[in-house]
Amino acid sequence: MFTGIVEEVGTVMRSGGKGKGGRLFQIACKKVMDDINLGDSLSVNGVCLTIVGRKVGRISVEAVEETIKKTSLGFLRTGDSVNLERAVALNDRLGGHIVQGHVDTVGRVRVIAKLPLSHVFTIGLSRAFMKYIIPVGSIAIDGVSLTVAERLSDSVRVAIIPHTFENTIFKHLRVGNGVNVEIDMIAKLVVGAVEPYIESLVGAAHATKNPV
Numbered sequence: 001m002f003t004g005i006v007e008e009v010g011t012v013m014r015s016g017g018k019g020k021g022g023r024l025f026q027i028a029c030k031k032v033m034d035d036i037n038l039g040d041s042l043s044v045n046g047v048c049l050t051i052v053g054r055k056v057g058r059i060s061v062e063a064v065e066e067t068i069k070k071t072s073l074g075f076l077r078t079g080d081s082v083n084l085e086r087a088v089a090l091n092d093r094l095g096g097h098i099v100q101g102h103v104d105t106v107g108r109v110r111v112i113a114k115l116p117l118s119h120v121f122t123i124g125l126s127r128a129f130m131k132y133i134i135p136v137g138s139i140a141i142d143g144v145s146l147t148v149a150e151r152l153s154d155s156v157r158v159a160i161i162p163h164t165f166e167n168t169i170f171k172h173l174r175v176g177n178g179v180n181v182e183i184d185m186i187a188k189l190v191v192g193a194v195e196p197y198i199e200s201l202v203g204a205a206h207a208t209k210n211p212v
Contacts, residue, residue, distance in 0.1 A: 001087060001098065001099070001100060003085070003099060004145020005085065005095045006084065007032055009083060009168060010082050010084045011081055012076050012082060013026045013058060015077055018064075021065030023068055023073065024052075025061050025063065026058055026059070029059060029084055032059070033054070033059065036051060036086055038053070038054065039051060041086075041087040042087070043083070044084060045071075045076075045082050046144070047071050049063060049101075050062065070106075071180050082169065083142050085143060096145025100182065103182055104132075105129055105181050106178045106181065107124055107179050109121060109124075109174065110122045110124045112173070112174070117161075118160055118165075119160045120159050121160060121170070122157050123155055123156050123179060125155060130154065131195075132183040132184070133148055136148060138184040139183065140180075141179050142180050144168050147159070
């Protein structure tokens with residue numbers, strides 16, 4: 001479990017194949033090396049991965065074929081920057097929101113608008129996921145906890161404050177880039193619970209209106 005508060009931007013030093021579509025990433029980092037061991041979880045661009053190796057100044061994480069298929073990690077190359085966050089401890093402050101590190105979809109950067117005090121990113125999403133988007137609700141993009149500034153028909157707008165822009169990979173993003181998107185877990189739970197009930201009511205009303 002994570003909070004969406006990026007602790008450090010690491011650098012991919014090696015990105016290699018692991019057979020059958022998997023990938024092994026070696027990442028240079030400093031801060032997240034503290035109090036992290038083999039087998040621990042680490043969020044890499046919003047994807048929960050397991051530490052499989054570590055040495056001075058570097059950690060290794062492995063992504064299986066299913067993870068590569070459903071996230072943007074497959075596009076990482078040597079020299080790329082990545083957002084890193086260690087798993088949250090139970091006694092830590094929850095500075096962002098509850099982030100699982102389970103990516104729902106890969107969105108696309110459509111527009112980057114530079115404002116006097118912020119940047120506004122428009123991220124295109126599949127319409128299938130728009131029902132989970134709540135204006136002024138939470139969303140995680142590449143592992144960063146953000147607030148939905150505006151919900152459009154097939155995209156979402158988020159405002160990036162200067163601190164977040166400078167201390168995450170948002171400053172490296174360009175129009176057309178893919179980003180890992182995790183929908184707010186509470187929104188998914190509510191929609192998942194309510195949607196079948198509404199569908200049953202609609203079905204019952206339709207059957208009453210059009211009896212056999």
